[in-house]
Amino acid sequence: MHYAIVAGAATVEPVPRTDRFADVDGGTVLALFGPTAVGKSDVAIALVEALAAHGQQGVVIGADSMQLYAGLGVVSGAPTADQLSRAEHRLVGCIPIDQQFSAGEYGAMAHAEIDRVIEAGGSPIVVGGTGLYLQAALTELPLRPPVSPETEDALRLRLETEGAEALHRDLAEQSQAAAKRINVADERRLLRALALLREGHSVDDQAGGLWTARMRHPTRLIGLIRERDELYARIGDRVERIAASGGADEVAAALEAGASRTARMALGFRELQSGDLEAMKQATRRYAKRQLTWLGKLEPVELFALDEVDVDQVAETILRGDSARDA
Incomplete structure (x- = not known):
């Protein structure tokens, strides 16, 4: 089912669907955001495949600060080999593990990739759970000076x-x-x-106002959610899967390779190093809660619940243009 955040209310209401399948404008960016383990990658790939079925190109552009790193694919929950084979992905696994990296540097790379896709007549699908990186991809992010x-x-x-x-x-x-x-x-x-x-710098919001009013291209902000109990169960499964897939070995290899300070900030890095999976689950749930808080502040946003619904159906609904009412 398709849902919308209703302005001034804490409830989520269904939005009537139509049978119309809208033409997708190749100059429009689809930006997917949601908490860890909600299923963002699955929806992104379904969008690419739905676009391809109608003769159009979709390209997934990563907006996750840790999935950018080569050597953190398991820990960060980066797209699997099967997912990468089903849809073109950019800005995933492209930064050396020993390199410091910032949102400002990422923004320049994301702008270039988004512009290339649009110039080729395609649809960029920006996907991530890092709010600052999503903002950097979609806007001209005010750059802060480096600190020592x-x-x-x-x-x-x-x-x-x-x-x-x-x-x-x-x-x-x-x-x-x-x-x-x-x-x-x-x-x-x-x-x-x-x-x-x-170091004597300001931490005030330099641009002021809603950053969503300053996006570089026409953009649809798509928020993905699940019921809390289901989301937390998926988080638990994800942590167990990371551990079973060699997450601790990946952390050890990253440290051996001289993982940078920013790479070592990956969610679960310290817990995998110590073998404390329960602490990792707790930290991931806390992070998901912050992501949902950030999502609730996005304006405007189209909100889609993924509970008991097929991701292909969600993708079709998005591309049909059955837009949720603005938050």
Whole structure:
């Protein structure tokens, strides 16, 4: 079934479907976002195959900060060999494991790939669970200045010794606005904001307003969700599958290869290193909750529930143009 977020309400309501199959504009970007384990890759591939059935090209462009790394395919839940064979993917497994990488660098690469697909008459399908990377792919992301490794190391030591809550209080004392934007559990953004402040930079929203009003191309934002119990069960299955597929060995190999600081921030990296799968499941559930919070702030967004529905049906509904009402 097709759903929409209703403005001013916490409920999700069905949207009437039509039998019309809309022509897909090759200049329009389809951007899929949703929590870990919701099934984004499956929907993306179904979209590519549905487009191909109508003589059109769809190309999947990754917007996941960890799936970009070569050597983290298992840990990050990157598309499998079978999935890669069914649809063209770009910006997946393309960054060396020992390389530091930022959203700004990713944005430049994503813009180039999106533009190439559109120039060739195709439809870019941007897929990811990293909100900042999705924004970087779709907009001209305001770039923050780099900070020194010494500052980063000092703050990470504080995080390990004092805890995230102490650092979040520190952030609130320096910028109430930043503290409201950044969840105490979002260690990466918390450390980044404090590093910028320590080196004398602003952490205010430089552009202001909704970033979705500044997208580079006509874009449909597609949000994918499941009922919480089903999503959490899928997260548990995913963690077990990562472990059974050699996730711990992949982490060990990454460390042996000199994994960069940003690569080591992959969800589950530390837990796989220590063998604590229950902690990994808990961390993944917390991350999924933050992703859903971020999704709830997207405007406008078309929301699709994947519970008890075939992904081919979802893809057909999206391409038919039965748009959900805006959030």
